[in-house]
Each structure stands twice: as structure tokens, then as C-alpha cells.
Ligand SMILES: Nc1ncnc2c1ncn2[C@@H]1O[C@H](COP(=O)(O)OP(=O)(O)OP(=O)(O)O)[C@@H](O)[C@H]1O
């Protein structure tokens with residue numbers, strides 16, 4: 421299938437901090453693609469760059485959605501093209517209710533009948549939210565807020581969904597649940613680009629995996645191959661092998677992977 | 679007893695103008711988190727604009743007021759677009775200074791263009807037209823102001839609670855990053871807030887101008903409106919209105935029974951008390967961020 425999203429050799433700066441140093445990736449329509457990498461590798465920065473959230477960035481490179489360039493245009497226009505984004509750390513509205521969040525998630529849509537159906541669909545994915553319909557989002561638990569952030573993004577009916585560490589701070593059972601919901605969303609036709617620390621989970625639901633280090637992708641491949649890869653096993657899945665490979669050795673003590 | 683009732687009535691009358699100014703300030707504060715000290719002068723220049731249309735162009739009152747409201751909305755949008763949005767990496771203090779700057783500029787402009795003397799606004803209802811019930815005088819203008827204030831409060835309340843644009847305005851204020859990533863044009867939303875707020879403030883100006891019309895006419899209502907907004911918690915529309923009426927009534931009773939000289943100071947004594955006892959305002963219900 422064709423690529424829905426193509427990122428070609430982008431470079432991103434935060435003022436003088438050179439965060440993304442020439443990164444390319446392609447997300448095939450209908451797939452789940454996972455980006456893995458250490459803390460500070462630049463995973464979130466890539467998603468923020470795609471969403472146009474960093475002023476005047478990318479400094480270099482092209483981002484194409486559905487064959488058309490989307491770099492250097494306003495975030496709201498990118499959203500209108502059909503890209504939804506669940507940022508790191510939820511970013512909810514403390515003093516809007518759960519119901520208002522879902523309405524706002526459909527802000528760019530006009531089909532009110534179908535919006536109602538989609539709200540019901542979100543409640544089917546996340547039944548806990550239904551009991552909290554009229555509660556302020558700021559008073560939800562962290563996990564509930566994460567579900568709300570995903571639900572709000574789904575209300576766009578996006579073609580592409582960007583997820584930044586959806587499993588962060590969730591209990592192991594909930595992590596499993598969220599990942600199975602992500603799979604279900606994908607099976608209904610939404611393409612997904614997933615950033616994760618939970619490499620095992622991410623690789624097991626995705627078709628393609630990319631590994632980011634210091635603002636560059638150092639490895640790309642089919643997820644099932646990456647799961648078997650010796651280096652990935654050692655540094656990202658926490659499975660020890662006797663002989664450790666080349667330069668990765670120095671990362672050993674720093675690894676933060678489950 | 680008659681005196682007492684008359685004082686209450688006058689208190690409600692003046693409270694209505696405070697309420698309108700308070701509402702206007704709350705709207706901007708809700709979305710921009712800036713107390714807009716130019717609010718009074720924005721209403722001032724709109725009132726002078728209306729007077730100009732009425733006296734120099736001999737327009738009908740309806741048309742003149744309609745155009746003035748349009749002027750007010752455009753003015754609000756323009757100030758946000760041309761000045762406040764240009765502030766790089768704004769902080770609240772900087773924004774306050776900017777609004778005070780705008781205030782000074784408009785005040786200077788109005789004094790220069792129209793002169794600092796008392797003017798008369800040719801308004802169909804004069805300042806002395808009254809209903810007389812028993813021995814109580816109720817000015818028609820006061821009734822109109824009261825109705826306007828309550829109407830604006832109800833409309834705005836419904837607007838922020840149920841309309842899409844109103845929700846988007848609240849969302850933008852609470853988290854502008856989150857607002858952008860669901861497709862809200864946050865800049866435009868902010869601009870519209872300034873337009874709406876300017877409209878509400880201008881209605882206060884237009885209703886005050888038949889009674890008092892000189893470049894400083896909005897100072898007292900603006901400061902009292904601000905006081906009411908603070909008392910009401912700065913983000914609560916009904917809170918600001920209730921506080922405005924409380925201020926108007928307390929002020930009048932104080933002026934009648936205690937000391938007329940210190941009448942206007944009462945408002946600020948009340949603010950200080952409120953800020954000491956319940957700094958989040960009398961009527962605010964806020965979610966306290968978990969840290
Ligand atoms: N607003 C910012 N200003 C300056 N530097 C930043 C900013 N945000 C991120 N950085 C830097 O850019 C680099 C990449 O950060 P990023 O948040 O993309 O990492 P990440 O891979 O998402 O990490 P994590 O797994 O911890 O979320 C880091 O070195 C970080 O310090």
C-alpha cells in the first residue's frame with residue numbers, strides 16, 4: 421500500500437538545541453508503525469514537528485501527508501487534513517467535562533449525528549469514561565485522563581493517529597487493554613504512528629519498528645524481526661545475551677526499558 | 679425607610695454598570711488571563727463614536743448604536759490582533775502594562791479629539807426620566823441598564839456553557855496547546871473574545887454616557903467592575919454580576935449612612951477583605967491542580 425505519511429530527512433532545533441538530526445520515516449496506510457528510543461532521543465520532538473507544534477521547524481526536510489507537504493503550516497490546518505495527536509503528558513482541559521472534551525475533539529466536524537455515534541463508540545472503548553461524563557477532566561485519575569486524551573483524538577475520525585507514549589503511567593493490565601484498543605482502532609482503518617517506551621508491547625502490535633538515538637534513526641525493520649534482533653533484545657527488551665555488540669555497550673547501564 | 683429603599687434602588691442602578699464592566703473583564707480574563715485595564719477606555723471611545731454619529735451625522739439612534747457596537751467589536755479584535763498578539767513571550771505583568779498603555783493612548787486621543795469638557799449624548803431616554811412608584815424614583819435609564827446587564831449575563835453564561843465557540847474559548851484559555859491540536863484556531867478565538875468583551879463593555883459606556891460624558895467617565899465604573907470581577911473570582915460571570923450589585927448597594931448605603939466622602943473607597947476595602955479571606959473569590963469553583 422501507499423505511504424500515508426512520509427518524513428524526509430528532517431532536522432529540528434529548539435533554539436540552539438539540535439534535537440532531530442536528519443530523520444526519515446514512512447508510515448504505510450493502514451499500518452501501525454512504532455518508534456522506540458531512549459529518553460531524550462527525540463521521539464516526542466518528531467511527533468511535535470509533524471504536528472507543526474515547534475515554531476519555524478523543521479529547519480530542513482519535508483513532511484508529506486497523503487502526498488502533499490505539510491511542514492510549516494499551522495497546526496489547526498494539519499489537524500483538518502485528518503491527523504490526530506495524543507501528546508505526551510495528556511494535555512487535557514482541567515475544567516472541561518469528559519463530554520465537553522469529546523465534543524471539542526470533533527471541533528472541526530459538522531456532522532452532529534455521527535458525532536453522537538462516535539461519542540458512544542469512545543464510551544465503548546473506555547467504559548469508565550461513561551460514568552464520568554459530567555466530571556471535570558482535571559479530577560480524573562491519570563489513567564482515565566490518558567483514555568480521555570485518546571478518546572478526544574478519535575473524535576476527529578482521523579486518517580492518521582499519532583500516539584506519544586499512551587502507556588505512560590498506566591497499570592500493567594491497563595497497558596494491555598490500551599494496546600488492544602489501539603489494535604482495534606487500527607483494524608477499523610486508522611493508520612497509527614506510535615511512540616513507546618514499552619518496546620515489547622509496541623513491537624508486538626506494530627508491523628514496522630524504528631529505533632531512534634540522538635535524533636537519528638539507527639535501525640528500521642519489520643517489528644517481528646526487531647523482536648528477534650540481538651541488540652534490540654539486549655538494549656530495548658532487557659533480555660541479556662552473552663556477547664554485546666560494538667558501541668552500544670556504553671548504554672548498558674543507562675537503559676530504561678522494560 | 680423610603681431613604682433606605684431609594685438607596686438600594688440607586689445601588690442596583692449603579693451596580694448594573696459595574697456588572698457590565700465586570701462581565702467584559704471576566705470574558706477577557708477567562709481566555710487571556712489578563713486583567714484588561716483598557717476596558718473602560720475601549721467603552722469610552724465607542725461612546726464618543728456614537729455621539730459623533732448622532733450629533734455630526736444626524737443618524738437615527740438605532741443605526742448609530744448598531745454601528746457603535748460594530749465599532750466596539752472591531753476595536754476589540756483590532757487591539758488583540760495588532761498589539762497584544764505581537765507581545766513576544768508574554769507574561770501577565772507585561773500584558774497588564776500593555777493594556778494600561780492602550781488605556782492611556784485612547785484616553786489621550788479622546789481628550790485631544792473631543793475635548794475634556796462634559797458633553798451631552800442625545801439619547802432618547804434622558805438621565806432624569808423616571809418611573810415613580812410611591813415615593814421611590816426609579817430612573818428609566820437604570821432599568822434599561824439593569825435589563826441589559828442581566829440579559830448579557832444570561833446570554834454569555836449560555837454561550838460559554840453550550841455553544842461550540844464558547845467552549846473553544848474556554849478550552850483555549852485552559853490549555854492552548856491542547857486547543858491547537860484539536861484544530862482550534864487559538865489566535866482567532868482569542869481575537870473574538872476581545873471583540874465580544876469590547877461589545878459588552880461598550881454597552882456600559884453607551885448607557886452611562888447620557889448621564890456623564892467626559893474622558894474620565896469610565897474610570898469609576900471600570901475600577902468597580904474590576905473589583906466586582908475580582909470578588910467574583912475573576913472567571914465567574916454570575917459571580918461578577920452578583921458582586922457588582924453587592925458593591926453598588928453597599929457603596930450607596932455606606933454613602934447614605936456613614937460617610938459620603940469615603941463612598942467610593944468602600945469598594946476597595948471590600949476587595950482587600952475578600953482577597954484576605956477568600957482569595958479565589960466569593961463565587962469561584964475552581965479545580966485545584968494536583969502537583
Ligand atoms: N522545549 C525544549 N527546549 C529545548 N530542548 C528541548 C525541548 N524539548 C525537548 N528538548 C530536547 O530535545 C531532545 C529530545 O527530546 P524529546 O522530548 O523529543 O525526547 P523523547 O525521545 O520524547 O524522550 P522521552 O522518552 O523522555 O519522552 C532532548 O535532548 C531534550 O532535552
Ligand SMILES: [Mg+2]
Nearest residue numbers: 463464465508
Ligand atoms: Mg517523549
